[in-house]
Amino acid sequence: MTAQDLQAYLTTHIPLTQAMQIQVLSIASDELILQAPLEPNKNPHHTVFGGSIATILTVAAWSLVHTRLESEQLKSTLVVRRSALEYERPIAGAFTARAYFAAPEQWEHFTQTFHQKGKAKLEVLAVLEYANQVCARFKGEFVALATH
Amino acid sequence: MTAQDLQAYLTTHIPLTQAMQIQVLSIASDELILQAPLEPNKNPHHTVFGGSIATILTVAAWSLVHTRLESEQLKSTLVVRRSALEYERPIAGAFTARAYFAAPEQWEHFTQTFHQKGKAKLEVLAVLEYANQVCARFKGEFVALATH
Numbered sequence: 696m697t698a699q700d701l702q703a704y705l706t707t708h709i710p711l712t713q714a715m716q717i718q719v720l721s722i723a724s725d726e727l728i729l730q731a732p733l734e735p736n737k738n739p740h741h742t743v744f745g746g747s748i749a750t751i752l753t754v755a756a757w758s759l760v761h762t763r764l765e766s767e768q769l770k771s772t773l774v775v776r777r778s779a780l781e782y783e784r785p786i787a788g789a790f791t792a793r794a795y796f797a798a799p800e801q802w803e804h805f806t807q808t809f810h811q812k813g814k815a816k817l818e819v820l821a822v823l824e825y826a827n828q829v830c831a832r833f834k835g836e837f838v839a840l841a842t843h
Numbered sequence: 844m845t846a847q848d849l850q851a852y853l854t855t856h857i858p859l860t861q862a863m864q865i866q867v868l869s870i871a872s873d874e875l876i877l878q879a880p881l882e883p884n885k886n887p888h889h890t891v892f893g894g895s896i897a898t899i900l901t902v903a904a905w906s907l908v909h910t911r912l913e914s915e916q917l918k919s920t921l922v923v924r925r926s927a928l929e930y931e932r933p934i935a936g937a938f939t940a941r942a943y944f945a946a947p948e949q950w951e952h953f954t955q956t957f958h959q960k961g962k963a964k965l966e967v968l969a970v971l972e973y974a975n976q977v978c979a980r981f982k983g984e985f986v987a988l989a990t991h
Contacts, residue, residue, distance in 0.1 A: 708887040713863035739856035745923040746898030775893040
């Protein structure tokens, strides 16, 4: 799945990503980066709204797992089960969300469990960056259920 | 601040609440309820997108504290500092977010600290309800900074 494919998928199936003007910047097997502008995501203080921060980080983390499952032909429904967020600094302009795995060996364990049980969970990290600083930190647990 | 006032405030200052079609249902001193329809908040499975769930719960909790600060003439900037979310069930239609305080005595302690230090933090709970079931649970920490 290319950045263009993911962009089309998000825009078509998740209208809120379109309202937020989320753009897919890059996809790798262990890192995925999204970007969005301030204007559709502003709060009363003209910085980025907490809901937009939570949303783009959730989408980045979900997309990292989704695109990797797709690339390995693992047919599944992927849902977020829980998340935790720390908001550290206000964000006054366009921002990026970068999702990654806490440890590379997680993926192998995840796919092994998925093959054995038809279901597996995985923790994904993501950070929100603006002006070369981390402004928010996300940790999410995702569950993949095998589909046929 | 009435439900109409809050509605106008959110729509004007937080564009994403308009994109999500968030409606203010009711405001009391210890409970605030918002509502939104499925369509602008759907995910690829035609249930409610996790980002929309995180957003409406954050807005409900923020609004509960914001409206109560306003009603008590406590001039402040209120921001979310951290949050945690449990996604328990898929949501297949219009949904509500209900924010409340874990304990009534929290508010008195919060306002005392606010008066003494010009800054105070408060934990707020919120639940997402659909078809008479709780489908997601939110816990957020908010910080109010005195303004003049």
